[in-house]
Structure formats: C-alpha cells, structure tokens
Amino acid sequence: MNEQITLDFTEKEQQPVPEPKPVSLRLISFDLRADFGFFRKPDVNDGLQLSYNMLHKPALLGILGAIAGLKGYAQKGQWPEYYKWLKEVQVGIEPLKPYHEKGNFTKTALTYTNTVGYANADGNLIVHENTLRLPAYRVYVLLNEADELQNRLLNRIRNQEAEFVPYLGKNEFTAWWENVAEYEVAPFEAERDFTVSTLFIRDYPVRSQRRKPRFSPSARAVTNQATFAYFERLPIGFDEQLLQYELAEFAYTDWALQAGSQIEGLYELSALDGTKCVIQLF
Template sequence: MSNRRLISFDLQADFGFFKKPDYNDGVLLTYNMLHKPALLGILGAIIGLEGYRQKGEWPVYYRRLKNLPVGIEPLEGRHEKGSFRKSVVKYTNTVGYANRDGNLLVEESMLIRPAYRCYLLLEEENADHRKLYDYIRQGWAEYVPYFGKNEYAAWFGGTLREYRFEDFIPETNFRISSLFIKEGVLSEKQVTASFSLSLMEMMNESSFVYFERLPVGFHPQLMQYELADFAYTDWMLQASTQIGNLYKLEEGEKTKIIQLF
C-alpha cells in the first residue's frame, strides 16, 4: 500500500433519513444528499468505532475520522437531476414516556432508494484508514451501517474501486463529477452551449444544477452542524473557476474530476 490511496465505494439503501435541524409545517425534514458527518458515522460503524455515549462529548468515530478527506457523488440512475425521490411517512408513538398527554404523532420525510459513490483519501500510516480499506474491500462491517435510522440499513459490498490520482488545476474548461463546495455565483462560470459546424453537433450541452446547504462538520464548542453551500451539476465550467481541493482520477481509460473536503 502506497503512502496515500484514493478509493471509492458505493453506498445504497431502500430508504434514508438524514435529519435536518429545522422543520416544515410539523414535518421532520431530511437532507437530500449524504453529508460528511453522516458518512463518517457510517465509516465508524464499518470499522467498529463507538458512537455517541455522553452528552457534550464527541463520539470516538468523529474524533478519529474527522480529518479524512471525502468526496460524495450521487449514483447515476438513482436520482433526477440531483434529487432523490421523497415521501412523507407518519408514525404514532404510544409509549407513555414519549408523550404524557397522549399519543405522539410524527411526520417525517424519507428518501426513496438513495445511493452515493463515496471517495476516501486514505493514509498508510493511519491504522483506522488501513482498516477501512480492508473492510470495504472485503465487504465487512463491525456494526450494520444505516442511512440515518436503524431500519434504513445500507450496503456496500463488492463496490470498491481504486484510482490513480493527482491534484487538478484547471487549464481548460472542465466538469466536476462529485458534489463540490461552490464559491461565488456559479452561473457566471458556466460555459455556454454552442453548435459546432465542423462536428455538426452541440458542444458543452448541460441540463441541470443542484444546490444544497450541507453539513461538513461540527462547531467545536456549540456541537452544531457547520454548513457549506454545495453544488452538483453537469455544467461545463470555465478554466478560471476557483474551486479548491480538486483531484483528477484515472481508472483504466476513464478520467473524472472530483472534490475532496
């Protein structure tokens, strides 16, 4: 194993619920995209790191994995222009301690068949990273990973990919295959589609851009989500676009650009 290893694996489930801290007319909302704190929890479950045990203390998995660079890409064929299908489900909790005044009624949004390709930049010197590589490669997990709730079990077996990679500094127009943290007004950086007379076809065609404000970690004192503005798009971007932490990946004949954060 070389000093650094960039891998990906696919996480998918029948349902998902990545709880937002806000509400909409009494309905508990979910983030559409898998975010870094949730992914770190899943990685911790895979290699058996403990979760939350005591109020006011970071869980073991977060302390040990928070500096791991990750990238996230919604799986092709499972989303519509970046959005996963959603539904609202209603629960009735009849347990006495849940609501002393009667039954507790809960409405909760739910993702339908969410699936993501997760990229990890692993370090040889880090024992947790070595264990992650071995467990993901073999499809093992110490604890069952899930998408936000115990009943939304996720699976990942047999999906590990390994890439040749290098830092990417744009010199020509480019597309980003993963979610990325946007800086400034993205529409100002889009390459306009045009018709090529020599090729007799449209060039730089695109169809969507998806935005979502997602957690990237936790505030060290408040223990609340720290958020960043993310985008996911098939736009071709101008070479002058300023986006940090981009990597060029090679897998056989194929190449792609992703962001790790």
C-alpha cells in the same frame, strides 16, 4: 557597593522533536445504497420532519465509523469516538445514477407513532417524516494506509465487512455497499475546461464559471447545453463551540466549467481501466 550579577548561558536540554507520522495515501470509492434514507434537518422540530437530499460528511463519517468499529454517541455533550478519529479524513460524495433526477431523490411522507416511553409522556407522539426512497451515492475516501485505524477501515471497505451495521440516517434504513474501486490520484489544476463528478463547495455563482454553449457546424448542434444545476446547503462538520452543524453551500451539475475556475480541493482520478474524472475532496 555594586552587586555582581551572574548570567547562566548553559544550553537547556532540548526536548526531542517527534518524528512525523508516515503517510501512504490511498483513494478508494464504493457505491452506497439503501431502500430508504433520512438525514434529519435540525431546524424543524414540529410537524413534518425534513431530510437533507444528499448524504453529508457527518453522516458519512458515522457510516465509516460503523465499518471500522468505532463507537457512536454515548454521552450528551461529548463527541462520538468515530468523529474524533475520522473528522480529518477527506471525502467526496457523488449521487449515483440512475437513482436521482437531476440531483433530486424521490421522497415520500411517512407517518408513524413513536412508541418509545419517554416520547409518549404527554400522549401518543405522531411523527411525519419526508423520507428518501432508494438513495444511492458513490463515496470517495482518502485514507492513510500507514495509520492503523485508517488501514483497518480501508481493508474492511475492500472486503465489504463492517463491525456495526451501517445505515442511512436511521437504524431501520440499513445500507450496503458494492463496486469498490481504487485510483491513482493527483491534484487538479483547472488549466482546461472540465466537469466535476461529485458535489462541490461553491464560493462563487456556478453560472459565472460555466463554459458558454458552443455551436458545432459539423454536428449542427449546440454543445454544453444547460441541463441541470442542483444546489443544497449541507453540513461539512461540527462547530465544536456551539455544538451544531457547520454548513457550506454545495452544487452538483453536469455543466462544463471554464478553465481557471476557482474551486478548491479538486483532484483528478485515474481508474485501472484508464478512465479519468475530476472530484472534490473536503
């Protein structure tokens, strides 16, 4: 006896497709400064504590979180609130003239006693830190005005207001910002020679992308002479499995780069006064 099989082709109830969140992007910059700064490198635990020379993205997200009123580290093994909400925000970082010398900020070695009780369980803890003096950066942030949190952050940057006091690496290194500016922004295609105003992630040797120096008979001078190229390996985020920094190779230079140079995340900014520049957002 053949068993009869019934097939049910009734259309299943479809789940509603969530509407895409509205997007209204705004590129804003501000100049961030402090008397001192210390962005501790985690690979040194004894002796002289070293600092990154450049402000890096995880530290900048902490500053933006302080401005927005988001909480920091509260429990070991859990990501801070500011990182959860802001880690996808794209930023650009430019060391600010005249506070640096070819990308390098002045550093001084400070020695002090850590008086926290748990740090002195086995005797006085003497700390030696290689601290930045007068670090200053122009920070570019791409924010979505249609997002409630990012819109709040945008308005607080404009008004120079902060929920918590921002600092450059340590509580005692209070930071402030000024010269807030906004731009028209468009993706940049390297169809001509160009310079990058910010730090940028390098996937290839920068020298191979540099425009060759040219002699100008009329000016009797060489243009695009090699002046400086600064390199540093910096954090761009966190490896959420290993709970440690994710690093990238950065460059900062005043060299003119060749048309066709392969650098991702480049944007051309147009200020209200008509000036333009090329930056990298990451």
